Amino acid sequence: MFFGLPLLTGIVVGGAVALVVVLLALWGLMFREAV
Amino acid sequence: MADALTLALIVLYFVILVGIGSWASKKIHNTEDYILAGRSLGFWVFTILIVCSICSGMTLLGVSGFGYASGWPGIWEQIFVPLAAAFCIIFFGVKLNAIGKERGYLTVQDYLADRFESPRALRGLSAVAGIIVSLIYLVGQYAAISIVLVWLFAIPHWQALLIAGVIITAYTVVGGLYAVSWTTLFQGGILIFGVLLMAPFVIASAGGLEHINTVIAGVDPNFVEPWFPSPAYASYAYATPEFLVSFGILLMVGLACAPHVINNVLAAKEARFFKWAPLVAFSIYAVVMFLVKFTGFAVRSLVEEGTLVLPNAVNAQDYSFIVGVEYAMPNVAFWAFFAVIVLAAVMSTTDRLMLTVGTSFAWDVYKNILRPSATDNEVLLVSKVAVVLGAGGTLLLAINPPEMLAWLIWMGIGVMLATFAVPLLAGLYWRGATGEGAIASMATGLAAAGIFGYYSKFVGSLPVHFSLYALILSALAMVVVSLVTARSASTTLDGTRTGWFIQSPRSAPGAGTPGETWLVDHDSPRQQ
Numbered sequence: 001m002f003f004g005l006p007l008l009t010g011i012v013v014g015g016a017v018a019l020v021v022v023l024l025a026l027w028g029l030m031f032r033e034a035v
Numbered sequence: 036m037a038d039a040l041t042l043a044l045i046v047l048y049f050v051i052l053v054g055i056g057s058w059a060s061k062k063i064h065n066t067e068d069y070i071l072a073g074r075s076l077g078f079w080v081f082t083i084l085i086v087c088s089i090c091s092g093m094t095l096l097g098v099s100g101f102g103y104a105s106g107w108p109g110i111w112e113q114i115f116v117p118l119a120a121a122f123c124i125i126f127f128g129v130k131l132n133a134i135g136k137e138r139g140y141l142t143v144q145d146y147l148a149d150r151f152e153s154p155r156a157l158r159g160l161s162a163v164a165g166i167i168v169s170l171i172y173l174v175g176q177y178a179a180i181s182i183v184l185v186w187l188f189a190i191p192h193w194q195a196l197l198i199a200g201v202i203i204t205a206y207t208v209v210g211g212l213y214a215v216s217w218t219t220l221f222q223g224g225i226l227i228f229g230v231l232l233m234a235p236f237v238i239a240s241a242g243g244l245e246h247i248n249t250v251i252a253g254v255d256p257n258f259v260e261p262w263f264p265s266p267a268y269a270s271y272a273y274a275t276p277e278f279l280v281s282f283g284i285l286l287m288v289g290l291a292c293a294p295h296v297i298n299n300v301l302a303a304k305e306a307r308f309f310k311w312a313p314l315v316a317f318s319i320y321a322v323v324m325f326l327v328k329f330t331g332f333a334v335r336s337l338v339e340e341g342t343l344v345l346p347n348a349v350n351a352q353d354y355s356f357i358v359g360v361e362y363a364m365p366n367v368a369f370w371a372f373f374a375v376i377v378l379a380a381v382m383s384t385t386d387r388l389m390l391t392v393g394t395s396f397a398w399d400v401y402k403n404i405l406r407p408s409a410t411d412n413e414v415l416l417v418s419k420v421a422v423v424l425g426a427g428g429t430l431l432l433a434i435n436p437p438e439m440l441a442w443l444i445w446m447g448i449g450v451m452l453a454t455f456a457v458p459l460l461a462g463l464y465w466r467g468a469t470g471e472g473a474i475a476s477m478a479t480g481l482a483a484a485g486i487f488g489y490y491s492k493f494v495g496s497l498p499v500h501f502s503l504y505a506l507i508l509s510a511l512a513m514v515v516v517s518l519v520t521a522r523s524a525s526t527t528l529d530g531t532r533t534g535w536f537i538q539s540p541r542s543a544p545g546a547g548t549p550g551e552t553w554l555v556d557h558d559s560p561r562q563q
Binding site: 003004005006008009012013016017020021024025027028031032033034 | 114118244245246306314321
């Protein structure tokens with residue numbers, strides 16, 4: 001159980017948010033600033 | 036509902052907005068200042084402007100209402116909508132901002148006209164479609180504002196509309212995007228701070244998230260699942276996996292290419308803002324949206340336990356946030372602040388929409404189609420008059436809102452997706468996309484959205500959101516027509532940085548304009 005949620009819901013929703021954050025962080029790290 | 040403190044706070048809030056508008060008016064010297072704030076928006080003003088242009092009155096009222104009615108399967112909305120901000124910045128912003136500065140675009144229609152070498156037809160079609168969708172959206176925003184003011188002050192509907200309309204119109208007309216962006220920073224700050232402050236109280240008052248989830252699982256076990264099983268078995272259970280896919284595309288891409296959202300990317304001062312703006316915008320927006328959604332869950336739990344009763348109204352669930360805060364925070368000072376928060380959410384989208392309608396008409400229709408010889412001052416004047424007329428017209432419509440207003444607003448988002456997504460994405464990333472293809476794609480998307488939207492509303496339900504069908508047809512029209520028509524000139528494609536990249540993969544930092552060297556040798560053999 002995850003905050004009273006079924007484990008699947010916790011993993012799917014938490015995983016989706018984490019995935020988006022990681023992808024956007026990667027975007028930030030790979031962004032090339034013009035010098 | 037209103038007391039002296041609430042009234043004083045709201046008056047103070049309005050005075051600050053008008054003050055910002057007055058300050059902003061001194062910075063307006065030409066059309067570029069008015070439409071794009073002189074391309075001067077700093078990181079936070081730009082990021083909060085993108086977030087709050089998307090985040091409307093629906094965020095507080097509709098999101099908690101959706102949470103109340105559907106439970107966890109609706110949580111994807113809280114990921115898709117904030118993703119719209121990130122999608123807009125990454126897939127549209129990086130390129131459009133750079134090209135916009137180089138080629139002097141004031142609106143996204145400037146880009147479409149330039150890239151597709153269609154100074155009148157495509158510009159006109161996209162401007163008119165954008166204005167109509169924005170006007171529909173605007174009626175919805177005004178209706179939401181009046182609900183809040185009527186509920187706060189128990190004043191007649193028309194008075195509430197008049198007060199809000201006059202104030203928003205005043206600062207938007209005099210200050211253009213300078214006023215809209217800075218008032219949005221102020222309003223966005225209030226909204227974010229307010230939700231962070233109040234939502235935890237409501238959730239705690241319902242016994243915490245674990246208890247809330249247990250209670251709503253007792254109402255329907257699927258309320259705590261990540262989606263409803265397919266096929267949907269109840270009116271609230273439409274968030275099935277296949278529907279959620281179409282819903283995700285609709286929200287993430289459709290909102291990203293809405294005229295009042297995408298035009299903001301042209302106003303960012305520096306390209307380096309696009310490095311972290313997607314993550315910051317998503318994070319701020321997602322935290323706010325999740326909290327509001329949890330408030331909806333909390334109120335459902337309180338209602339199921341008999342602690343709270345929702346008003347006897349057609350859209351009773353949309354009162355969740357209001358009723359929840361009223362219950363959890365009876366202190367009058369918080370209550371007054373809450374009134375301002377709700378107003379901030381609604382008004383920060385309304386002003387941006389009004390400015391979009393006004394500038395789109397003045398720049399794209401009047402200056403670029405009807406009267407190319409118009410002077411800068413003339414365009415500015417037309418822009419201001421168009422804002423006033425747009426506000427007046429939508430205010431009149433909002434006094435007696437169409438019965439199907441909610442459907443019209445969703446229809447508007449569907450139309451934005453079906454009309455703008457393909458021409459914009461194909462224009463930016465596919466060198467084979469042609470002007471004829473863009474016009475065919477836009478017209479097909481518009482017509483298909485109307486047909487499928489009508490079908491899903493009045494004939495029979497569809498397994499996915501109607502806009503997905505229209506989007507697919509729009510993409511097909513783009514591909515087929517582009518393949519049989521002459522492609523745009525290479526100089527145009529190179530000048531508009533068209534190609535399968537966001538930032539050019541070959542050019543090293545500091546080695547000149549990204550994309551220049553890479554573009555030329557990647558054309559396919561098919562030429563004019």
